[in-house]
Amino acid sequence: MxxxxxxxxxxKPYETARTVDEIRRLYRVPRVIKLASNENPLGPSPxxxxxxxxxxxxxxVYPTGGAKLREELARQFEVRPENVIAGSGSEGIMSNIxxxxxxxxxxxxxxxxxxxxxxxxxQSRGVGYRTIPLxxxxxxxxxxxxxxxxxxxxxxxxxPNNPTGTIFTRQExxxxxxxxxxxxxxxxxxxxxxxxxDNPRYPDSMHYRYDNVITLRTFSxxxxxxxxxxxxxxxxxSLISALLKVKLPFEPSSIAEAAGIAALSDRExxxxxxxxxxxxxxxxxxxxQAAGVEAVPSEANFVLxxxxxxxxxxxxxxxxxxxxxxVRPMTAYGVPNGIRISIGAPEENELLVEALSQAIKxxxxxxxx
Numbered sequence: 001m002x003x004x005x006x007x008x009x010x011x012k013p014y015e016t017a018r019t020v021d022e023i024r025r026l027y028r029v030p031r032v033i034k035l036a037s038n039e040n041p042l043g044p045s046p047x048x049x050x051x052x053x054x055x056x057x058x059x060x061v062y063p064t065g066g067a068k069l070r071e072e073l074a075r076q077f078e079v080r081p082e083n084v085i086a087g088s089g090s091e092g093i094m095s096n097i098x099x100x101x102x103x104x105x106x107x108x109x110x111x112x113x114x115x116x117x118x119x120x121x122x123q124s125r126g127v128g129y130r131t132i133p134l135x136x137x138x139x140x141x142x143x144x145x146x147x148x149x150x151x152x153x154x155x156x157x158x159x160p161n162n163p164t165g166t167i168f169t170r171q172e173x174x175x176x177x178x179x180x181x182x183x184x185x186x187x188x189x190x191x192x193x194x195x196x197x198d199n200p201r202y203p204d205s206m207h208y209r210y211d212n213v214i215t216l217r218t219f220s221x222x223x224x225x226x227x228x229x230x231x232x233x234x235x236x237x238s239l240i241s242a243l244l245k246v247k248l249p250f251e252p253s254s255i256a257e258a259a260g261i262a263a264l265s266d267r268e269x270x271x272x273x274x275x276x277x278x279x280x281x282x283x284x285x286x287x288x289q290a291a292g293v294e295a296v297p298s299e300a301n302f303v304l305x306x307x308x309x310x311x312x313x314x315x316x317x318x319x320x321x322x323x324x325x326x327v328r329p330m331t332a333y334g335v336p337n338g339i340r341i342s343i344g345a346p347e348e349n350e351l352l353v354e355a356l357s358q359a360i361k362x363x364x365x366x367x368x369x
Contacts, residue, residue: 007126014120018326029324033348036328038162038302040224041345042276044259045269048225051262055255063254072261073232077206082237085244086252086260090191090216090231091117097154097214098125099246101185106153111139113334115162115189137296137304138166141176148184155180158189159203160196163333163340165298167196170203177210186213192300194222194270195277199299211236221301222273223263230256277301280343287353291360302342310336312363319359325352
């Protein structure tokens, strides 16, 4: 028997986006902008920055496991602390979900093109992993409901979805939920919740406090704390209790917890973030349309662009890198002809459009030879 299980030996790990320093060194470009990882172009919340600085004085003491953050989240969202969990990003909590609820014969079910981290976690656990194709770049909830069988233990739904930026509606989720057995756990990943919450058709999962639904959210996107790794989840107290049994006892760190609590109070920063994203999305989508680039309408802080082939998408992504613009090819996400582009600050969006225009021209010349 091999030391490393087969499902680990064959697992392809998650690959992070190229870094600014890497591209600057490789292509020797004076300025590099990163529009690949859906990060906040305004930086972190200033209140979170101060809170982290203050928290440094206490790093000789073990953290409380997120107790203070759980209390603050419970207060703001009108639940009990027993209904809240905090962890190292929403993905860290997702990892604990796999540890707490899955057995060897269980299967998980999701869409064919969604957050790649969920697939990596499922395959690292060695459980069955099944997918249903997207329909019009959205979760096909009726098809997912029909695909649930006696082995299905978890259904993963990202709303908005990454990498498409699309949402499913309240009515669609209501119809879906009516067909899901109570023994099936539904993960509602709302990492981009803040960007979509004002859409009246968006089903804020806090209105769906069902016993078999876990909501996951993060401070990585709208609050600009991706490097701190802090996220949270809401669920029935029995599910949270199970998660607390398997999570690392001192997760999240005291610095991350302080940042999360302060970020929740920084409404001015959140407002600026959402305004920047809305303006940037309008500008980028208008320019993409003018350039004849197909793009999926998005409710998040990124847009999925679609190209005529995987080769064309690779050529465009490479041309943008050479111009100092880092974007994210989507082959690993199941969209080989796709490139995901994050919305940046105004000057970054302008640089993107300029570089993309030149890349499209070069690609046309390349293909005409």
